[in-house]
Amino acid sequence: MRVKIYHNPRCGKSRQTLQLLQAQGVEAEVIEYLKTPPGAEELDDILQKLGMEPRDLMRKKEAVYKTSGLDDKALGRQALINGMVNNPVLIERPIVIANGKAAIGRPPEAILTIL
Structure with a gap:
């Protein structure tokens, strides 16, 4: 499964969402969207x-x-x-893309529905 996270390392919710992905065993492509905007x-x-x-x-x-x-x-x-x-x-951040779907990690657990 290919997963992307549009991430801001200075944002607590974004860091929590990335940690949640890692805890789920997901190795996500991290895109720091302030440095590399879509x-x-x-x-x-x-x-x-x-x-x-x-x-x-x-x-x-x-x-x-x-x-x-x-x-x-x-x-x-x-x-x-x-x-x-x-x-x-x-x-708005963080945005996670997985399985052709997207979710905003607010709260971080909201991303679990697309994994």
Whole structure:
């Protein structure tokens, strides 16, 4: 089974989720998405696997959400995706991809449903 985790090592939930994967015997590909953000196509694919719209995956309390104008309700799907690609700090974390599905590790145990 191929598993990816979009990880931020400074985030407690992200670290807990990675530890949970390791405790399950899963060797995941760790993508530090702040250093290597997903492209627009990859992020769109992740959103589809999550069954979410872009704004649902955004960390709206980050300052850049408002300062970059991403709080504008008139923005379409592609503009919001591009906003996350350009400002990866806006992407909710951690995201785990496994078995053609995705889950957000909030709480970390939420990822167990896709393993």
